[in-house]
Amino acid sequence: MNAGSTGGRESGWRRRLVLVAALLAVLLLVATGLYQLMNARTFQLAGQLTHRVVTTEKVVALTFDDGPDEHTGQIIDVLAEQRVRATFFVIGSQVKARPQDAKALVAAGHQLANHTYSHQRMVFVSPSTVAKEVERTDAAIRMAGQRGEIPFRPPTGKKLLMLPLYLAEHQRHTVMWDVEPDSGTTPGAAGIVAAVREQTRPGSIILLHPWYAGGASTRQAVEGVITGLREQGYRFVTVSELLALRRG
8 A cells, every 4th residue: 555545545534524524514503593593582584573662652561471370360469459451471271271360361451462372382393283383372362352463472482484484474473572580590579670670671571470380489579570660660551552652
């Protein structure tokens, strides 16, 4: 075996390694881009999306994700005492399991919105899955007495292709958020209130998770969130009312 043939093989291996490395780099860039797109709060591939309404008015929308559950009455009572109407992005299966709670929210003047039927991540799913998740939840919300438009929010905020295409085709509005004080490692009630006061701007959409055992701190914080923002001059509207400012 001569040195020339050995060098040729080594050169071939180096070229193949460079090509593999380049391919892996491209795949990593694509995966990173898809991940960022999937989680983007301010953009989706099709249809309307709002994470905050640009306005000079000191007005905000208070929104609650998931549920309803056995804590519904507690939340209704706090909001009634504070004279605040909010928007509840409910899970269709929970509404079906607890129709009395969904009806109580509507009767109290709050807006119900769609957070899918099973709360599965709406990424890499079929068009039929998207339709089923959205439409079954719409039906449950209508059964609870909700009238007017039904805004939509994807579970954990994740969306990629099929969901935005469906929403665009059916002229549905995706509502994200710009303030989420109880995500990740949940702070205590005082921490939630402080974060909302610090992060809220005119036109903000505030996301809270008050349900289940893990939502105890958030439930304790609701009154403080409201009174704290009122001290700053804010008033509260539903998501549809806030979106109407955007259209106006």
